[in-house]
Amino acid sequence: MSNGLPFSLRIFVADGDPDGLRIVERFNASARAVVFPRALLPQVKARPELQQTGVYLLLGPRPDGEGDLLYVGEGDPIRPRLESHYAQKDFWTRAIGFVAAGGLLNKAHVQFLEARLIALARAAKRVPLDNGNFPGEPTLSEADRADMEVFLSHMLGMLPVLGVHAFESAPQVPVTTGIEAAAPVAPLLYCSGKGVEASGYEATQGFVVKAGSRAVVDVVPSLQQNWPARITQRQDLLNSGVLVADGEALRFTQDYVFTSPSLAAVLILGRHTNGRTKWRDAQGRTLRDLQEAEAGK
Template sequence: MTPFSLRIFVADGDPDGLRIVEKSNWIGKALVFPRALLPQVKARPELAQTGVYLLLGPRPDGEGEMLYVGEGDPIRPRLESHYAQKDFWTRAIGLTTATAGQLNKAHVQFLEARLIALARAAKRVPLDNANQPTEPSLSEADRADMEVFLAHMLGMLPLLGVHAFEQAPAVALPAAAPGQPAPTAPTLLYCRGKRVEATGYESTQGFVVRKGSQAVAEVVPSLESNKPARLAQREDLIERGVVELDGDAYRFTQDYVFSSPSVAAAFVLGMSSNGRTKWKDAQGRTLKALQEAELD
């Protein structure tokens, strides 16, 4: 991974207002703003350009966000239409170029299609997009340019609080041996319950539960009554195919990032759980004990 810097200009002096974001060695520019500011922000020249945009807002049936990905030639009329017709979104990110005319309709159709495909594959948030658009025909050179443009966008978006396109990080997972220095790669951890076993590890994105891990098929009644958001998340991941029923348990179809070890353990065990004590290494040491040992 290559280090980079972001320049964030707070255009009206309000940290929650319009922010203009530029990335080192990138021809692009992002405008980040709350929905309430669209009547003022729509006059910005950047929104008169061709580009892609993201609409984000709370899910109506559970914790977390949902996402809509779109493109516009230019962006402004599309945002005005969604301002009138889409209720869920509370903030928007418009992505175009610092100099007008560097993106055309085919370019942004390609970016839109790739972003939607990446979000569907990652399954981090539900999408408000009903269909998967077809990638337009681009020349070999244009396609290469757009892949570079996309890579810069994907590197920047997590710093703007957008994790919808991130796949679980691919890492080697050596198990830590007793008495040996901590490995540079994450330690493989286990969570075991009634006839289920899951493996996972901590990452910079959150806690990753690995493909093939199991989760109980039925949750305890207290989870349903006391943690409805956890139950809604479980139902959502089942619906989106992150887990599939395999015999009398669910099995993960992909590596999946949870926000914390406790959220991951609650999903696996079907009950509220302290992930710091439920996740253990091959020698039976808890995540809590491993973290305390690292500090010492």
Template sequence: MQTPFSLRIFVADGDPDGLRIVEKSNWIGKALVFPRALLPQVKARPELAQTGVYLLLGPRPDGEGDMLYVGEGDPIRPRLESHYAQKEFWTRAIGFTTTTAGQLNKAHVQFLESRLIALARAAKRLPLDNANQPAEPSLSEADRADMEVFLGHMLGMLPVLGVHAFEQAPKGPAAMAAPVLTCKGKGVQATGYETSQGFVVRVGSQAAATVTPSFAKMAGPSELRADLLKNGVLMAEGDVLKFTQDYVFSAPSAASDIVLGGCTNGRLSWRAEDGRTLKELQEAEAAQ
């Protein structure tokens, strides 16, 4: 069961697209969210003189979707200044520190960096600019437990801040409560369900090995399909492709596009056991 929480977002310069300082109820941490262009002004803030972990986000070189870099700094400021000069892709940054200086040390943020990179690689939702997987530092049992709690707060906040790179398909009772839907066609069959994160296609589902000409001309779906193949989410098995893990798509149509290898309407392509489409199920729920 998810625990409700509240966030306090302070717009420090009065510009909603400028520096935002985000704090979570009953947590020692805080986040600074700001566009790259503001780093020359933001770098003077005391939070960036602390030890912390940070995310850099921006468009991929091909312009289709975002990519991510995860880093740590002791303190953060010199690392961001280096990336400002040397990394081209990023357009916004999120830095995590604590409300009181000195509550995180170098080993703590190295642990957080390692865990975040591992989670992003497992979720396979955004390509990473990090070349390697850093090893976890040696932490005491108590420190490790504390950092797992700190990480949990971060992961709870990030989707609210528009970052979904670490989210994997939900499991457990909440996921099982959703009706399982099926998408069939072109000799393949896939199953999935709706969640608050998006539409989940389940492990073992099939996808078409070939795509239609119209699909091939659509940059977004084509790039997503290429990413899924590159990351091993889709693997060839005989004449079809197979999902090697549960995978969250942004919408039912994005999921059925990949499954059927064409331009589809997911609300019509996904059907329940009784034959009703997702559209019909949603209309029935709305009428209740």
């Protein structure tokens, strides 16, 4: 969630280890993040930030090893909740806790933040949730709700810098079909084969496949044999409703962000392919051609 305005983050490596405890603050904002690997919880649990009311994320590999799993929680304070998860939840390998400078968050605030983060993750469908319950938003005053929306926007601006993209839905980027435009826009690209066609464009988050794009139902045997992770990712899209059956093909129900044009093309066509050459604009120029021409300017 970006408002397009530049901002600064201060990252303090508290123990001198870049992979250890980090305190992240956004200039002129109250949101403060505490980032650390699971193994350090016994050492960092005495940090004053973890004695405060806040919201937290637990991240780690999925049981099948393909991609991440996410848990969103809140604590008043955070520390007891993290200690409980340390003993009872096996999947997570790192944690990110968010508190407000000066301890300004209360229980209702963090319940609101937890509910909003879960709703955003469920809408984006980029990372599966380990949460068993999906809480509703608590009742807040108009002023408190406005303050928490600002706090949330600051959190969402910080998280991609920390490598967390679970809450990002596909960005709304202006596209062009090839006609020159006055302002910079992303060219609309097409991927077709085996009776299906998809459209999409490159964005800062990755490669966006547009809603209404179609994908094949069946995949080639070599993809199943040599790239089982791709089969898992495809099934995830079906399970989450991003892909649904539509006649003799599958259809994207929403704009969806892939990490690369190649991954998008593979899941659309059901076979291994190079997205840089498979995605083309309305004039037939490949994504590689367009990028090389742009780089040569």
